[in-house]
Amino acid sequence: MTGTYEVVVVGGGTAGLSAALVLGRARRRTLVVDAGEPRNEPAAHLQGYLTRDGMPPAEFLAAGRREVEGYGVEIVRDRVVDVVRDGAGEFDVTVGAGRTVHARRLIVTTGLVDELPSVPGVAERFGRDVLHCPYCHGWEVRDQAFGVLASTPMSVHQALMVSQWSKDVTLFLHTVGEDELPDEDLRRLAAAGVAVVPGTVAELVVVADRLTGVRLSDGSTHDRSVLFVAPRPVPQTGLLDRLGAELHETPFGTYPVVDPTGLTSVPGVWAAGNAAGFAEQVVNAASGGYRAAATLNGELLFTDIDAAVARAQG
Numbered sequence: 577m578t579g580t581y582e583v584v585v586v587g588g589g590t591a592g593l594s595a596a597l598v599l600g601r602a603r604r605r606t607l608v609v610d611a612g613e614p615r616n617e618p619a620a621h622l623q624g625y626l627t628r629d630g631m632p633p634a635e636f637l638a639a640g641r642r643e644v645e646g647y648g649v650e651i652v653r654d655r656v657v658d659v660v661r662d663g664a665g666e667f668d669v670t671v672g673a674g675r676t677v678h679a680r681r682l683i684v685t686t687g688l689v690d691e692l693p694s695v696p697g698v699a700e701r702f703g704r705d706v707l708h709c710p711y712c713h714g715w716e717v718r719d720q721a722f723g724v725l726a727s728t729p730m731s732v733h734q735a736l737m738v739s740q741w742s743k744d745v746t747l748f749l750h751t752v753g754e755d756e757l758p759d760e761d762l763r764r765l766a767a768a769g770v771a772v773v774p775g776t777v778a779e780l781v782v783v784a785d786r787l788t789g790v791r792l793s794d795g796s797t798h799d800r801s802v803l804f805v806a807p808r809p810v811p812q813t814g815l816l817d818r819l820g821a822e823l824h825e826t827p828f829g830t831y832p833v834v835d836p837t838g839l840t841s842v843p844g845v846w847a848a849g850n851a852a853g854f855a856e857q858v859v860n861a862a863s864g865g866y867r868a869a870a871t872l873n874g875e876l877l878f879t880d881i882d883a884a885v886a887r888a889q890g
Contacts, residue, residue, distance in 0.1 A: 591849025594865030600647025618703025697780030
């Protein structure tokens, strides 16, 4: 890892590797800096990705790294700690313990971190029988006894969604008061057959390494084998903020303002995957990385061609 690269990709998850694959095939000298902290690491399998449905995330990423390296892309396990835009509109990227490389363009795929509700047992079971996405896991746990842990009144939406995969759903209000739920939401819950249980959840009940119930602070226990939660997404936008990228607030965190290709407000900097938005599942992240890389490659190509034309005319 020395000298100058045409592109540095910050993040080696699905979006970053997808971008790197396109760039490698386009013969761009590319470096991927991967901190090794994929968002879907707790999950046993990834779902909904055509031809890769049910594949373990670690196996998926390992296959992606092999493909990318086959085109000459360099991948290093490290963390980008700083990025500075120089006077020419290019970038000095500091990696790890003070090592600095130069990049003409950047693709930021640093993703987000899920902050889980602070209920004993939730973090330990997350990705197993504590879940967050019915599209990712609903089929595998279909027809089981579902619980939904409310963290805001919006948890009603999650409870209604998961009722498509099971007709035995209980919404635990936890920190949400009954009076915070609009009448329309209560009517929808009743129509969907979702039971509503007030009271704070104290802990999960686990027997023989399996979730068996949800215990409330009053000591009552409700038998459940699956619990859906809504983690608070924390986008990892520190580098983009440092570069002066325009950010905007959403109900799911603060993300960069991007065009349809992922280009941020900073010329030469693209964002993809969960660094660009909350709802980028694996298949969407792969698509976003591809679009960003293809657009970036074309921009570099015509920048260099136009520079050659200007030199020839000068």
